[in-house]
Amino acid sequence: MGVKVKVSDGEDAGRVILSWLKQYHKELAKTAVAVKVGEALLDLTAPVPVGQELEVIGGDEPLGLEIIRHSTSHLLAQAVLRLFPEAKPTIGPAIESGFYYDFAMPRPFTDEDLGAIEAEMQKLVKQNQPISREEVDRAACIVQYRELGNPFKAEILEELPQPTVTLYRQGEFFDLCRGPHVPSTGRLGAFKLLSVAGAYWRGDEKRPMLQRIYGTAFPTKEALEAYLTQREEAKRRDHRRLGRELGLFIISPEVGAGLPLWMPKGAVVRYALETFLRGELTRRGYSPVYTPHIGKLDLYRTSGHYPYYKDDQFPAIQFEEERGEEGYLLKPMNCPHHIQIYKAEMHSYRDLPLRLAEFGTVYRYEQSGELGGLTRVRGFTQDDAHIFLTPEQLDGEFKATVGLILYVLNTLELSDFRVRVSLRDPNSDKYVGDPANWELAQAAILKAVVDLDMDYTVAEGEAAFYGPKLDFLVRDSIGREWQLGTVQVDYNLPQRFGLEYIGEDGQAHRPVMIHRAPFGSLERFVGLLIEHYAGAFPVWMAPVQVVVIPISERHHDYAAQVAATLRALPARVEVDARSESMKYKIREAQLQKVPYMLVVGDKEAEATTVGVRALKTGDLGALPLAEFAEQLKGEAAIPGG
């Protein structure tokens, strides 16, 4: 919230806000970037609204920061046009971490260009050019942009409803913009251009590719520096880096892009998560099943996966000629297999809900440019389940499923997530099924989030092709958002596969399905957990829970004895018996994020104690071995187990 000041009646009429501020609120004038009057945002170059209350927006608050960034994107465009007169500016908004500007260019920008552009921007800052706003006729503006050979701006203008639009002008540069902007280029300066990228006009890969320049800006140099430093630090907890350093997983080009291999230590983390979830599923009445990795093409024609995913899956396995058989498909989803299990038996309403769960591995051929680390892969394992239920049970079961996901996220201390209700885009034809069923399913989800009092956003067009869903999204270390858990309501697949149950009335009825995955994919989930914990997993998930460090060779026997005692708990224990100094071994264990280091020397061997050093708190002194074992047993236990 900005500071509120009142403009007195009378003599101030006709002045500009900035000069008024300079006279009456000198300090505010220095940091102000715009003002708010009621709901309207005004430039500092606008006339003083006499008799009204002004809220002065500073560069240090979110709205002001956005304005600074937006103005910096204009500055970028001005500099680019000076250096590259052939560039056609298109759009240049402020974004969460800075800003970008897209240009149509005969040739792409290179990293070298960025330096020159940045220097030009600084020059413009020094010149302190005033930024002014003017209203122009929309139709005339369209003509003007067409004459300049810029169809992009013209296209934007054509879609605007109002008869007049606003232009912002600084020196020779002008840009169609709703504003507001800082009053002059001298107010900018703490910025940095970060990268160039191709970007399709309006995100549509069928339209021309533009050249995008990303940058960021802050009100002060200090804030900019702090941001850049923090960005570097975040990179250090990148799961791809930690995955290698901690020996958790690799992606081998020999095996294939997007096909991760779990190394022994990474497998321990995954195994612990699976064990945790299996316990929870048993408690909640799920039935484990196993199904194969492939299925007949026809199965996926019936489900609709095959046509829907045609470009996003590995090619079908075809050998009609040799064997006279129809093709098979690597499964992109587990539901058709689980549906066959349901269909294998006649079900009474008394059997429902039937909850079939499987850690099911699926394969999707993601575009090569989308792949990255564990967060976007081509083969991954879902902690999947399909719940078959009567329509009356939907409400309660949906909420129970959301409850499971919240429990899982809470146990793993993941609190920084957001919830999205993903609905169908009514104008798209990529969805299957009867609109009436969609309405039912969407209503069920919206009722649940309201009943559960959850904060959520609605995203039209994000639904699965067979039904709407509730998604849980988290951010990675560089701020990208990823979908983890999901709960989906589906009236369509039961229909496509002709599923039935016998109701109380003795008649056949159609069940509803819930698809759900609390982790989503084990690969992505572990990837984000690595970043969440910066590699320092809680004891129950840690690949190595304890390293025993004998001080010298004569303590090796006692170290082995300590290890054997702890392994019997059970616990994952290693003895570092290398001929290295104790300091060296401690350093290594710290870097490997091992929760406990047990230093054992003469004193410990004598008294059957261990010198405990904890990863986060350092040296804790000696503890009787039995006592440490008892404590470790508690911390190593699978939650809920």
Place this chain on the structure above:
RNA sequence: GCCUCCAUAGCUCAGUCGGUAGAGCGCGUCCUUGGUAAGGACGAGGUCACCGGUUCAAAUCCGGUUGGAGGCUCCA
């Protein structure tokens, strides 16, 4: 898939103007046997991602392939 950048030892990276390779870590051997974040010495290890081209000569220049990083509406 498309745009930019990148690929040198297991890992992180030097390598000038084209003249067939270097460091640190890690690994092996030996010395050292230590009290809470790197003890020392020696040694092994590279078809400079792959394929082709230019050149007397290519890690270096050019083209292609594979793989990696960032990005591809957070709307004027």
